[in-house]
Amino acid sequence: MGTEELWSLKAPRIVVEPPGPKVREILEAAGLPPSAYRHPLAAEAGGIWIRDPDGNIFLDFISSRCVVNIGHRHPRVMEALRRQMDRVTHGWVEERHKLDRELARITPGRFEKRVYYALTGSAANDCALKLARWATGRPYVIAFAGAFHGMTYGALSLSSYKTWMIRGFGPNLPGVYHMPYPNCYRCPFGLEHPDCDLRCLHYIEDYAFKSYLPPDEVAAVFIEPIAGDAGWIVPPDGYLQGLKELCERYGILLVAEEVQTGFGRTGRWFACEHWGVEPDIIILGKALGGGVPLSAVVARAELHERDGEYFRHGHTFNAFPLGCAAALANIEVIEEEGLIERAERLGAYLMNRLRDMMERHCSIGDVRGKGLLIGVEIVGDKASKRPDVEAADRICAEAFKRGLYIIRMGSYGTGVLRVAPPLVITREQLDEALRILDESVGAVEI
Ligand SMILES: Cc1ncc(COP(=O)(O)O)c(C=O)c1O
Structure with a gap:
C-alpha cells in the first residue's frame, strides 16, 4: 500500500x-x-x-504514546531526514542552533534560554534535576504522587506512578518529596472544588514547609501541567498559577514536565500555557522529533552559570543531526498545518462526543482533558467511583479486535482510557474511532 x-x-x-x-x-x-x-x-x-x-x-488512537502528533512518517519529516542523511548523520551541525532558537521561540517565557538535548524523556528529566540542584545549590525537590517521569534513576525517583517503579530498586535518589496532585475527580482530601480552596496547593506551604521540608532548601518543583500516565488529570484553574507564586515566594524553580503534553497536543504549544504560567525549565520529549528520538530541556539561560562555573551535561548523541532536522520539520508542520488550532477545535468536538458517551454508558465515570488529550475513566459504579481496571482492559481488547488501538493507564488503581489521536486526524476518521469505541464499551457492559 x-x-x-x-x-x-x-x-x-x-x-x-x-x-x-x-x-x-x-x-x-x-x-x-x-x-x-x-x-x-x-x-x-x-x-x-x-x-x-x-x-x-x-x-x-494514542499517537503511539503521544509521539506522532503530526502522524506517522509525515512526508515533510521524511524529506528532512533524507536531506540530512545525504549530508551529515553524526557531529555538530548548524541545525542544532536553529533548533535552539526555535525551541526558545515556541516555549513560554520571553527571557533568554538555553537548551540541552538528550534522546529520551527520562534522560531529559535527569538533566533538569541535575540542573535545578546545581544552579540553586539546594538539595530537595518536589514532585507529585502518580507522576511518570521515566525509567532512569533520576526520572524514576521523581516518579510515583505505581509501586512497581520503586519496589526492588530502592533506595531511589534521596531528597525527592511527593505531594498530592490536584485531582478533582478523586480529591486526595475528599473535598469538592471550588469549596476546597485548593487545599492540595496549600498543603505544600502549610504542612510540608512547616514540618519536614525547609522551603529555602527546595531546588525545584517538577510538575506535569496535566498529569499524564496518572490518568490525564487536569488541575483546576488557579492551581498552576498558585504553584508558580509559591515557587516565586521561596526562590524555587518551577519545572514544567511537558514530555507528553507538548507540541500542540492540548490545543497550545505547551499545556502550561492554558494557565498563563511561565516555567523556569521545561522538559520536552516524545513528539519533539516528529517520530525520531529526541528530547530537550529548555531552561532560563542564567541557570547555566554559577560562580564562574558552567553546568556540565551532555551525551555522545546530543542534538544528533537527524533528530534536529526532524524536530525542525516537525515544528514547521505544526505551524503550517495549523495543528494547534486543529487540536483545540477537534478536541472540543471529541470532548462533547465522549461526554455524551458517558451519559449513555454506566462504566464511564469521568471524561477530562484538553485538546486532543482526553482521559476516559472506567468505573465499576458511577456513584462510588469504584475503579474497574479489568473492564478498561477488556474495552481496549474489544477495540483492538475492531482495529482501534487504544490503551489504558492510571495511578491509584484506576483504569483510564487514553484518547490521544494524531493531530492530523480528520473529523470523519474521528467519528469512525468514536463509533468503534462506543461499540467496544457497549460490548463490555453487556
Ligand atoms: C510525562 C513523561 N515523562 C517522561 C517520560 C519518559 O520518556 P522516555 O520513555 O522517552 O524516557 C514519559 C514516558 O512515557 C512520560 O509520559
Missing part, C-alpha cells in the same frame, strides 16, 4: 482476527503468547494508521 493511500484511509481494515498467522509466527519466535498481541506490530505506518504483517490496519 502506498504512503498516500495509507494516509487517506477512512476506517480501520481488519482482514483476519488479530493476531493473524504472520503475527502469530513472530510472537511464537519471540516466545510470546498470542494474548500478548494488544499493540499493533508495525509492518508499515503512515498518518494515523499502522498496518501489521497480516495486512490488518489499526487506527492509532
Whole structure:
C-alpha cells in the first residue's frame, strides 16, 4: 500500500482476527503468547494508521504514546531526514542552533534560554534535576504522587506512578518529596472544588514547609501541567498559577514536565500555557522529533552559570543531526498545518462526543482533558467511583479486535482510557474511532 493511500484511509481494515498467522509466527519466535498481541506490530505506518504483517490496519488512537502528533512518517519529516542523511548523520551541525532558537521561540517565557538535548524523556528529566540542584545549590525537590517521569534513576525517583517503579530498586535518589496532585475527580482530601480552596496547593506551604521540608532548601518543583500516565488529570484553574507564586515566594524553580503534553497536543504549544504560567525549565520529549528520538530541556539561560562555573551535561548523541532536522520539520508542520488550532477545535468536538458517551454508558465515570488529550475513566459504579481496571482492559481488547488501538493507564488503581489521536486526524476518521469505541464499551457492559 502506498504512503498516500495509507494516509487517506477512512476506517480501520481488519482482514483476519488479530493476531493473524504472520503475527502469530513472530510472537511464537519471540516466545510470546498470542494474548500478548494488544499493540499493533508495525509492518508499515503512515498518518494515523499502522498496518501489521497480516495486512490488518489499526487506527492509532494514542499517537503511539503521544509521539506522532503530526502522524506517522509525515512526508515533510521524511524529506528532512533524507536531506540530512545525504549530508551529515553524526557531529555538530548548524541545525542544532536553529533548533535552539526555535525551541526558545515556541516555549513560554520571553527571557533568554538555553537548551540541552538528550534522546529520551527520562534522560531529559535527569538533566533538569541535575540542573535545578546545581544552579540553586539546594538539595530537595518536589514532585507529585502518580507522576511518570521515566525509567532512569533520576526520572524514576521523581516518579510515583505505581509501586512497581520503586519496589526492588530502592533506595531511589534521596531528597525527592511527593505531594498530592490536584485531582478533582478523586480529591486526595475528599473535598469538592471550588469549596476546597485548593487545599492540595496549600498543603505544600502549610504542612510540608512547616514540618519536614525547609522551603529555602527546595531546588525545584517538577510538575506535569496535566498529569499524564496518572490518568490525564487536569488541575483546576488557579492551581498552576498558585504553584508558580509559591515557587516565586521561596526562590524555587518551577519545572514544567511537558514530555507528553507538548507540541500542540492540548490545543497550545505547551499545556502550561492554558494557565498563563511561565516555567523556569521545561522538559520536552516524545513528539519533539516528529517520530525520531529526541528530547530537550529548555531552561532560563542564567541557570547555566554559577560562580564562574558552567553546568556540565551532555551525551555522545546530543542534538544528533537527524533528530534536529526532524524536530525542525516537525515544528514547521505544526505551524503550517495549523495543528494547534486543529487540536483545540477537534478536541472540543471529541470532548462533547465522549461526554455524551458517558451519559449513555454506566462504566464511564469521568471524561477530562484538553485538546486532543482526553482521559476516559472506567468505573465499576458511577456513584462510588469504584475503579474497574479489568473492564478498561477488556474495552481496549474489544477495540483492538475492531482495529482501534487504544490503551489504558492510571495511578491509584484506576483504569483510564487514553484518547490521544494524531493531530492530523480528520473529523470523519474521528467519528469512525468514536463509533468503534462506543461499540467496544457497549460490548463490555453487556
Ligand atoms: C510525562 C513523561 N515523562 C517522561 C517520560 C519518559 O520518556 P522516555 O520513555 O522517552 O524516557 C514519559 C514516558 O512515557 C512520560 O509520559
